[in-house]
Amino acid sequence: MDLLSLEEQSKGCESCPLAKQGRTQVVFGDGNPDADIMFIGEGPGFYEDKNGKPFVGAAGKLLTQLLESIGLKREDVYITNVVKCRPPQNRDPKPDEIDICTNRYLFSQIKLINPKVIATLGRFASSVILDMKDVSMGRVHGQKFIKDGSLVVPIYHPAAALHSRANLVPLTEDFKKLKAYVGENVKLQEKAQDTTGDITKDNLAQEQQIGMEPQVEQMGLF
Numbered sequence: 001m002d003l004l005s006l007e008e009q010s011k012g013c014e015s016c017p018l019a020k021q022g023r024t025q026v027v028f029g030d031g032n033p034d035a036d037i038m039f040i041g042e043g044p045g046f047y048e049d050k051n052g053k054p055f056v057g058a059a060g061k062l063l064t065q066l067l068e069s070i071g072l073k074r075e076d077v078y079i080t081n082v083v084k085c086r087p088p089q090n091r092d093p094k095p096d097e098i099d100i101c102t103n104r105y106l107f108s109q110i111k112l113i114n115p116k117v118i119a120t121l122g123r124f125a126s127s128v129i130l131d132m133k134d135v136s137m138g139r140v141h142g143q144k145f146i147k148d149g150s151l152v153v154p155i156y157h158p159a160a161a162l163h164s165r166a167n168l169v170p171l172t173e174d175f176k177k178l179k180a181y182v183g184e185n186v187k188l189q190e191k192a193q194d195t196t197g198d199i200t201k202d203n204l205a206q207e208q209q210i211g212m213e214p215q216v217e218q219m220g221l222f
């Protein structure tokens with residue numbers, strides 16, 4: 001199945017309780033299906049639910065500006081959320097909702113897009129994607145993790161930088177890192193190809209784990 005077919009399939013989805021809790025529409029995702037960087041947030045908010053696209057409010061505008069600061073446009077990357085329907089009163093999605101929606105859509109989106117870097121936006125999305133409880137963004141932001149063969153980089157949610165301007169500095173720095181990590185990943189892929197003639201998720205992950213920062217290794221997460 002391709003990304004477009006999966007998106008078609010998601011329209012009108014009623015697979016989890018969020019279907020009947022006031023959503024206007026499913027917000028599947030938006031951007032380049034061949035993106036090097038894929039951003040994953042928590043879930044659609046008020047404006048996303050009305051508009052049908054992720055990150056269209058104030059946080060979305062800041063995300064666009066941050067992309068421009070590293071020479072990218074929104075159309076260059078892919079942006080989506082852990083769950084595709086707006087939780088009522090913007091509450092956190094519940095475990096069963098996350099489980100159903102990620103297994104139906106998000107994990108397939110990741111496989112189909114196959115980005116070089118997955119940037120998780122904020123504590124909630126980072127916890128889900130890294131499968132960790134109580135992620136401390138102050139501790140992990142901007143660092144490289146390997147999860148199921150993908151390079152994952154947690155960064156602050158743009159809304160956190162709108163809430164406190166102090167968060168804008170690390171967020172801006174982390175965007176520069178994302179760009180650098182994409183370049184590193186390309187080199188690793190070339191190296192893996194030279195060595196084996198065949199790039200597999202496993203050997204790519206192995207290569208990347210060697211280059212992981214000491215603090216991450218000490219945490220023994222992967």
Ligand code: SF4
Nearest residue numbers: 013016019084085101
């Ligand atoms: S949140 Fe996901 S699984 Fe639940 S109804 Fe929406 S699209 Fe379907």
